[in-house]
Amino acid sequence: MSLSRRKTLALIGGGCIVAATATAGYAVTRRPNQALRPWALAGQYAEPRRNALSFALLAPNPHNRQPWVVDLSQDDEVTLFCDPDRVLPETDPFSRQITIGLGCFLEVMRMAAAQDGYRVDLDLFPEGEDPTTLDHRPIARARFTNDPNQRPDPLFAHVMNRRSLKEPFDTTRAVLPTELATLRAAATATTFGGSIKPDDIAIYRELSHEALRIEIETPATYKESVDLFRIGHREVDANPDGIDFTGPMFETLHMTGLFTRDVALDTTSMAYTGGLDAVFANTDTAMGHIWLVTKTNSRRDQIAAGADWLRLNLAATDIGLGMQPLSQALQEYPEMAELYHEIHNRLAPNGGTVQMFARIGYGPQVAPSPRWPLEAKLVQT
Known part of the structure; x- marks a missing residue:
């Protein structure tokens, strides 16, 4: 996740980034290679x-x-x-x-x-x-x-070219009804829903913002994510999975101790409070929302939802539209129960399971995510 300069500066509130980068030189400009x-x-x-x-x-x-x-x-x-x-x-x-x-x-x-x-x-x-x-x-x-x-x-x-676009969207550029229809046509096995109405956008921005806040403020769920932080090119190349933070800014933050997993877990740190602002900038700039519903919640339904989600993502890529899943309100742990019921009442009022929920809009080009090589994923016999 090579976050934008604005996001990175939010993490440290300004600080000594320029001086640190100047002294660290080559090390902070490295990018993941093998990943x-x-x-x-x-x-x-x-x-x-x-x-x-x-x-x-x-x-x-x-x-x-x-x-x-x-x-x-x-x-x-x-x-x-x-x-x-x-x-x-x-x-x-x-x-x-x-x-x-x-x-x-x-x-x-x-x-x-x-x-x-x-x-x-x-x-x-x-x-x-x-x-x-x-x-x-x-x-x-x-x-x-x-x-x-x-x-x-x-x-x-x-x-x-497919990406999950985890950057703020351009709030001056609306998503058109024809673009929503393109996404609808890509779903073949689940029930597609979506809205670009201003009133709905406001409702779902607030709902997804609140769901993200709950996930972050619930210690066990937040730590699960922080444990998967890969900070800097060395960590990403060593473990090319999880949530990656790469690029000169994050290399410098890591080297100077301003951004580590321990710092991210400290709710009084600037990294934590600035990070909240950064992730809420995503939920709060949604220019529409889409979702997938299945009648039941069998494993086969979930596989079908994955196939359709992939197809929606590719259809969005085709027309230059950004998508980011916002699955927090769909998660099945006790602290999320109230929002889980609310989103289901809104998006599946006649029953069924909301399998995927996402924001859509237009944003910057982003780099691909790290991956383990194929050989690492083969059963060794």
Whole structure:
């Protein structure tokens, strides 16, 4: 997350950043190297499954945990598992959001395979499922078949440019009804909802702001996020997952001790209070909101929501529209219960589960997120 200069300065309230940068020189200008290589290697594999997976690992996922592990021991098959060490027990106690991320992964894999003329047939949760947890059983078995009738998905063209835009949006530029309709058309398995009405924007800005405040002010959920901070290029290259803070400003803040995980946890620190202002600048500049609803909340529903979320993200990329998930109000822990019920009453008044909720708008171009290489995600046999 190479945050804007305005955001970074908010973290330290001004301070000694210029002097520190001048003395630190080369070290603070370094950017992650190995952590971004998977983006360059996507599509460079000769074997069809590995080639499809090289794109799939670029899929969006909660807190960039990259929870996928794959087994390629059977010919023409991919067996997908969830890594139990990469779930989010505080903010996502039932791994609903993690499952949605795995659905995104499977959808990119399907698209990438189709691009090479392969049909992917999915057998979801072939050994059963548990609605409360993800365990050692497979998420999916995917069979690859060379199919001359397989047609590429036009949305695949935008996989390499897809981002989750975690910067303030341009509040002078409205989202048009035609753009909302483009997103609606991309959802194929869930019920799409969205609004760009000023009154709704105001309501959902306030709701998402309050939900984010609750997550940050709840010690266990906030610490879960802070524990996943990767600060500076060395940390990001060593662990290319979680929430990354890179670029000269953050390198300097880290080197001078102004921004560390301990400092971020200190609610009296300037990093904490400035950080609040920075993240609220995102919720408070939404220029519209979108959401996905399923009739039930099965694991298959969550996988379908992930596939549709990925498709919406790619459709938005196609038209230059920014999207950022704001999942806080959808999280199923006690402190969020009141807002969870409120958002469901608003967005799913006839029943069902709101699987995804996001803000939309226009903002700056941002860098891709770090990724583990494909080889790190293969079951070793």
